[in-house]
Amino acid sequence: xxxxxxxxxxxxxxxxxxxxxxxxxxxxxxxxxxxxxxxxxxxxxxxxxxxxxxxxxxxxxxxxxxxxxxxxxxxxxxxxxxxxxxxxxxxxxxxxxxxxxxxxxxxxxxxxxx
Amino acid sequence: xxxxxxxxxxxxxxxxxxxxxxxxxxxxxxxxxxxxxxxxxxxxxxxxxxxxxxxxxxxxxxxxxxxxxxxxxxxxxxxxxxxxxxxxxxxxxxxxxxxxxxxxxxxxxxxxx
Numbered sequence: 001x002x003x004x005x006x007x008x009x010x011x012x013x014x015x016x017x018x019x020x021x022x023x024x025x026x027x028x029x030x031x032x033x034x035x036x037x038x039x040x041x042x043x044x045x046x047x048x049x050x051x052x053x054x055x056x057x058x059x060x061x062x063x064x065x066x067x068x069x070x071x072x073x074x075x076x077x078x079x080x081x082x083x084x085x086x087x088x089x090x091x092x093x094x095x096x097x098x099x100x101x102x103x104x105x106x107x108x109x110x111x112x113x114x
Numbered sequence: 115x116x117x118x119x120x121x122x123x124x125x126x127x128x129x130x131x132x133x134x135x136x137x138x139x140x141x142x143x144x145x146x147x148x149x150x151x152x153x154x155x156x157x158x159x160x161x162x163x164x165x166x167x168x169x170x171x172x173x174x175x176x177x178x179x180x181x182x183x184x185x186x187x188x189x190x191x192x193x194x195x196x197x198x199x200x201x202x203x204x205x206x207x208x209x210x211x212x213x214x215x216x217x218x219x220x221x222x223x224x225x226x227x
Contacts, residue, residue, distance in 0.1 A: 002156060002158070004156075033215065035217075042217055042218070042219045042220065043157070043202065043204075043217040043220075044217075045214055045215050045216060045217070048212065048213075048214075055212050055213070056209075056212025056213055056214050057212065058214055088155075090156065090157075097213065098213075102148065102159045102162050103159070103215065104159065105150075105156035105157050105158070106156060107155045107156050108155055108156060
């Protein structure tokens with residue numbers, strides 16, 4: 001158990017809908033990262049927050065947004081969902097925003113868009 | 115564009131064999147390289163390498179980074195069926211958008227009894 005908690009574990013929703021994925025980082029970790037893993041794309045970095053502020057942005061669609069709250073948990077909002085958004089969404093956390101700090105992954109949320 | 119290429123894509127070996135997984139990268143502002151093992155769900159951290167030529171070792175696993183030739187290898191000796199997984203290589207590079215972790219496509223290792 002990495003100490004990173006993601007909910008829900010599974011989510012099935014229809015195209016056009018909006019969903020929110022939640023991540024609680026390990027105790028004491030200030031950085032949260034979001035990743036998307038689909039079969040044909042591998043693990044893609046979406047966005048990073050550090051202590052409530054956006055720190056780095058990767059290949060995140062405009063339909064997606066995220067935030068980190070004062071208690072350091074983070075939410076990833078996916079809207080106007082398309083079939084291609086079906087994927088495993090991972091959250092990871094690390095103690096700092098330093099590139100030399102290892103990140104620990106949660107178990108992921110499997111999103112299926114039908 | 116920064117990228118990470120892993121080879122081979124997949125590998126099937128028998129217990130007791132030694133395997134070498136390769137990771138090459140092209141990155142503008144390299145910070146560090148990481149190896150992860152992914153079984154059914156979440157990737158689990160194996161190694162972080164920042165300095166060239168220094169081997170990191172953990173039990174039967176070891177890894178080394180060559181910053182001049184831009185590659186890293188992950189060695190697994192005396193493989194066991196429990197080593198079956200996808201091994202992911204990733205690097206952290208600094209861009210205008212911040213420090214980003216970019217993953218390779220992974221090497222799928224299957225260890226047969």
